[in-house]
Amino acid sequence: MKAEMHGETWRPWSGTLDGQRLRFGPIVRAGLRIALRKKLPLVLLFLPPVVATIIFSFVVYTVAALAQGMVPAGLGAAGGAMGQALGGGQNSLAGDFVQQLVRVREMIVGFHLSTDLFSLLLMAWFGAGLLAEDRRSGAHLLYFARPLTRTDYLLGKFSIVALFGVLGSMLPGLVIITVAVAASPDWSFLQQEGSVIWKTLLFGGAWTIVVSSVVLAVSSLASRRSYALAGVFAFFMFSGAISQLLARLLKDRDWLALSPVQCGIRIAEALFDLKMPVRDWNTTIAWTSWALMVGVSWAIIVWRTRRLEVV
């Protein structure tokens, strides 16, 4: 082409960038900021675990106090009856002290499993739109026109979901454990059942990673947040139903490993050493199933994120 272009005075870019810091930090901050702007879902989704945490904290405190032969002030005369119900009277409580601590641990595990379902709701609600809405609105065009790698992008999105998972799964458990430790005499809970702390962190962390990965994978496959939300619930419900059905039809309880929730229950039973495991199937299979779910989810996420370029 002989035609010439006109040229203005060219000004080289003179900005300075901090290349060391974590690039996904702003994504997490913005994601949380957006999530916190909608108050109603926050209240509805956080209220049950908060209330449950408060009630369980009180119950754990009461059990620990009764184990020491004390009656919590708030219980008054009812404390005596509760003491009877829990262990057969204040005199016998001293002898059953270790057993009471075990009961506290079992209560914590039970509480843990119930709050994990709330954390599933939290992660699904706040995570379902993270990739789907970016795809729908074309927001990834803004992300990837910045000095941001796809790894940064995915880490940012994952951190948002995982943070809600931690808030719904790990934090309530840690609060209860703190109450149990504080209420037990001479830190006896810490000495006798201290492993519950790292087990809570391990179980809560693993659950958060599994659910966050599944939520993001479904979100990456969906074209809208509502579809992703439906997809997440469908996955957890159908996998649960199908695993139960296959386990019964084929008379092999290992089929329960198809359900992430069933895996979670089995892993919790084994990890927290519950006395009466009702689901005597292979724990290794449960862990393997979780690992596979995470692996497959991330394969989908990476594949779909690479495909984000095609709009």
Add this chain to the structure above:
Amino acid sequence: MSEHLVRATDVARFYGDVVGVCDLSVTIPRGTVGLLGPNGAGKSTFLKLLVGELKPSRGQIEVLGETPFSNPRLHARLGFCPQQDALWEELTALEFVEFLLRLSGFEAATARSKGLQALERVQLADVAHRRLKGFSKGMRQRTRIAQAIAHQPELVVLDEPLTGLDPLARHATLDLFRNLGNEGTSVVFSTHVLHEVEALTKNVVLLHRGRLLAGGEIAGIRTLLDRHPRRYTIQARDPRLLARELVSLDGVETVKFSGSKDTSVLTVETRLPDVLLRELPGIAARTRAGIGSLESRDEGLEAVFDYLMGGAA
């Protein structure tokens, strides 16, 4: 330091069986450049290739001397305003621009001040703290432009930047692009509204069905189109006298009359416009035809575009 803004060599991008762009070889120097073409011509694909959103299926592309795909170093030097309405509704305009600046690597305080400056430039400073979900289409478009220019990049790439703007905002935005150009920022923008390009730059790249039709200055491209005769309209008191002389000129193909009794208009088509323009004053003096005006309707981008599109169809 690269002399060229963009250098594309045999670039092709396919979406499965669909061709985005094909065998595109073009060199664009620094400055302001309009990317033209009808819907589906491959403009957006080409722009996404420029900013590294897409990887070429074939061929090579260099922007500011670097390969754009997955190149964070280059991304720090360019700003992109996509066509999609990609805004986070719950954020305010300032938070939105600030967030993207933070992603670019700016510290919080710098991001805030640069964000405010950018919103001022697009005349949104007074609504900087309002949430985006309450913004009109034009305001949203200006917010997208603000994030593209906020970090003062070397190159700003804008996909249909004037879509949805009212005439006043359109005028102000064109001024903004002009100022960016004067400040030394290169601007590449796509549009299918031809007069927007003419208002801003003489340099264009024309795409059609994913292929390059032409590139360069509009007048230069027009000159290359010697297949199409240049059309002039001449207003004269006595056009018949004038026509008699003009038909004998080299290159003149047709002469047509139109107009009313008082003002007659002569339309002359010639393949040698230089000859016509050189001889016309002498002819006018000789014939005393009383020439009132001389106008070429073919110099504009629209005519060039029509010719090229007609040829490409």
